[in-house]
Amino acid sequence: xxxxxxxxxxxxxxxxxxxxxxxxxxxxxxxxxxxxxxxxxxxxxxxxxxxxxxxxxxxxxxxxxxxxxxxxxxxxxxxxx
Numbered sequence: 001x002x003x004x005x006x007x008x009x010x011x012x013x014x015x016x017x018x019x020x021x022x023x024x025x026x027x028x029x030x031x032x033x034x035x036x037x038x039x040x041x042x043x044x045x046x047x048x049x050x051x052x053x054x055x056x057x058x059x060x061x062x063x064x065x066x067x068x069x070x071x072x073x074x075x076x077x078x079x080x081x
Contacts, residue, residue, distance in 0.1 A: 029056030
């Protein structure tokens with residue numbers, strides 16, 4: 001097994017894991033937004049939801065940036081047969 005094959009296997013693994021993790025992060029982000037809206041009358045309990053929304057956005061950004069970087073990296077390598 002060459003280094004190129006190992007890189008392709010790693011990228012394929014990440015390619016299957018990132019959409020799943022992105023879906024979970026998106027679901028948790030949406031749940032946090034819904035809970036924030038639901039708690040709109042209580043100013044003290046909204047702080048945790050605001051922080052969860054921020055971390056959800058950070059997680060989505062990191063996951064999909066990593067996915068894009070890995071796709072660019074994979075496209076730069078010559079294809080294997």
